[in-house]
Amino acid sequence: MQVAIPIFPRFTALDAVGPYEVIQRLPDVEPVFVAEQRGEVRTENGFLGMVADATFAEVPAPDVVIVPGGFGSRALLEENPLLAWLRAVHPGTRYTTSVCTGALLLAAAGLLDGLTATTHWGAVDVLQELGAVPVHQRVVEHLDRRIITAAGVSSGIDMAIRLVALLEDDLAARATQVFIEYDPEPPFDAGHPSKVGDDVMARVAEYRNARR
Amino acid sequence: MQVAIPIFPRFTALDAVGPYEVIQRLPDVEPVFVAEQRGEVRTENGFLGMVADATFAEVPAPDVVIVPGGFGSRALLEENPLLAWLRAVHPGTRYTTSVCTGALLLAAAGLLDGLTATTHWGAVDVLQELGAVPVHQRVVEHLDRRIITAAGVSSGIDMAIRLVALLEDDLAARATQVFIEYDPEPPFDAGHPSKVGDDVMARVAEYRNARR
Numbered sequence: 001m002q003v004a005i006p007i008f009p010r011f012t013a014l015d016a017v018g019p020y021e022v023i024q025r026l027p028d029v030e031p032v033f034v035a036e037q038r039g040e041v042r043t044e045n046g047f048l049g050m051v052a053d054a055t056f057a058e059v060p061a062p063d064v065v066i067v068p069g070g071f072g073s074r075a076l077l078e079e080n081p082l083l084a085w086l087r088a089v090h091p092g093t094r095y096t097t098s099v100c101t102g103a104l105l106l107a108a109a110g111l112l113d114g115l116t117a118t119t120h121w122g123a124v125d126v127l128q129e130l131g132a133v134p135v136h137q138r139v140v141e142h143l144d145r146r147i148i149t150a151a152g153v154s155s156g157i158d159m160a161i162r163l164v165a166l167l168e169d170d171l172a173a174r175a176t177q178v179f180i181e182y183d184p185e186p187p188f189d190a191g192h193p194s195k196v197g198d199d200v201m202a203r204v205a206e207y208r209n210a211r212r
Numbered sequence: 213m214q215v216a217i218p219i220f221p222r223f224t225a226l227d228a229v230g231p232y233e234v235i236q237r238l239p240d241v242e243p244v245f246v247a248e249q250r251g252e253v254r255t256e257n258g259f260l261g262m263v264a265d266a267t268f269a270e271v272p273a274p275d276v277v278i279v280p281g282g283f284g285s286r287a288l289l290e291e292n293p294l295l296a297w298l299r300a301v302h303p304g305t306r307y308t309t310s311v312c313t314g315a316l317l318l319a320a321a322g323l324l325d326g327l328t329a330t331t332h333w334g335a336v337d338v339l340q341e342l343g344a345v346p347v348h349q350r351v352v353e354h355l356d357r358r359i360i361t362a363a364g365v366s367s368g369i370d371m372a373i374r375l376v377a378l379l380e381d382d383l384a385a386r387a388t389q390v391f392i393e394y395d396p397e398p399p400f401d402a403g404h405p406s407k408v409g410d411d412v413m414a415r416v417a418e419y420r421n422a423r424r
Contacts, residue, residue, distance in 0.1 A: 012233070013229045013232060013233055014229050014230060014232075014233035014392065017225045017226050017229040017230075017260075018226060018229075018230075020225060020226075020259075020260065021224070021225055021226035021365065021366075024256070024257055024259055025419050025423070026419065027418075027419055027422035027423060030259070031259045031260070032259070033259075033260060040252075040263055044236075045236055047232075047236055047242070047243045047244070047245075047265075048229075048232065048243070048245060048262065048263070049262065049263030049265070050260065050261065050262055050263070051252055051260070051261030051262070051263065053259075053261070100393075120393060121390075121393060138395065138397045139397075151393050151395075152391075152392060152393025153233065153391075153392035153393050153394070154233075154369060154392045154393055154394040154395075154396065155393055155395075155397075157366060157396075157398075158396060158397050158398055158399060161398060161399050161400065162399045165399065170400070171411060171412060171415050172415060173399065173400060173402075174400050174402035174408055174412045174415075175412050175415035175416045175419055176419075177398060177400055177402040177403055178333075178402055178403065178404065178405060178407075178408055178412060178413070178416050179364075179365075179416055179419065179420070180226065180364060180365035180366045181312075181332060181333060181363050181364025181365050181366055181367055181403055181404060182365070182366040182396075182398055182403045183350065183363075183366075183367075183398075183403025183404045183407070184366065184369075184370060184394075184396035184398065184403070185350045185351075185367075185370050186369075186370055186373060186389060186394055186395075186396065187370060187373050187374045187377065187385065188373065188382070188385060188386050188389055190385075190386035190389040190390055191389055191390065191393055191394045191395025191396070192390065192393060192395045193390060195390075195395070196386055196390055199383060200383060200386045200387050200390060201387075201390070203383050203384060203386075203387035204387045204390050204391055206239075207237050207238065207239055207387060207388075207391065208391070210239035211237070211239060
């Protein structure tokens with residue numbers, strides 16, 4: 001089972017690596033990082049290079065697609081090879097999924113028209129402009145359409161465990177969860193803007209502008 | 213503030229990328245992936261290449277060290293350049309930390325002698341053999357020694373948010389948590405062997421042996 005993870009300049013590393021780490025535990029899964037060209041792709045703020053091992057042309061029929069987001073997704077909303085590849089491969093996938101602003105790319109490819117979907121809290125407006133119906137939910141599944149979207153960054157871990165349950169069974173999903181010891185204990189209850197005050201959001205804006 | 217993340221063949225991607233994604237949000241942090249040699253390092257099962265941008269020699273005085281684990285850590289418990297580097301830089305760090313079996317490397321470097329520490333549930337015996345006192349806890353802090361260890365794989369995210377609180381303040385920590393939308397909703401309550409049955413652990417063993 002081939003699981004393709006497309007990457008692009010300024011993607012968010014954890015969007016891709018969270019689901020990757022879950023799904024690569026399945027012995028019959030072959031994950032592949034794919035991009036317009038083979039080679040190094042730098043993540044969001046340039047501090048980390050990850051390697052694409054295949055071009056889009058070399059991965060014409062993946063069984064599963066997981067699209068990460070990142071600041072760089074905003075530069076890919078007009079026609080480009082990634083969107084063309086998403087449109088071309090989606091009819092043959094078992095599941096086409098996104099994490100964070102990866103949903104914007106699914107939407108820009110026309111795969112979310114009129115569908116409820118989720119994304120990073122900071123991208124809800126753009127998701128709507130692109131034709132989807134944003135909902136505040138950690139994971140949104142349209143199993144009849146074989147489309148799953150996950151919220152911001154870390155939500156890809158939750159999504160991927162659910163994906164394993166769909167691809168294999170609950171036992172497999174629980175096994176991957178034990179394997180990565182996903183027994184979260186966030187030190188704060190601060191995982192969404194609805195849970196924090198203006199002081200925290202001011203700090204978020206400050207950090208965001210510093211590294212946009 | 214330089215945050216060094218040493219990587220080595222067959223490290224676990226999420227061990228490194230979880231904390232990286234949290235800490236890189238701070239505008240005054242410069243994360244750097246470091247290895248014996250610059251260039252691509254393949255993770256656990258070989259499916260992902262991540263790039264080390266600096267050699268150990270080029271990072272002689274990091275402010276923070278985050279050591280990931282992975283199957284490859286078992287090959288590094290005898291004297292080697294990574295252990296020598298850990299010993300050399302630790303006296304100058306603000307915090308020296310580990311995720312998963314990265315704790316084995318801290319222990320092998322002599323930094324955990326007689327200290328309570330945590331690691332991946334599958335490596336508790338080895339951690340003890342290496343002179344630490346394993347405890348079942350998601351994050352173990354020795355602030356007087358400037359040492360923090362985190363449990364398996366995904367626990368690095370919890371640890372890194374706490375690390376931001378120590379390095380900056382609670383507001384900063386909450387801001388990073390909102391940023392990565394870390395509001396976990398695991399689809400199962402199956403994050404540790406103590407929470408699952410023999411059927412799940414048999415599946416874990418099967419997956420583990422398939423890709424050891």
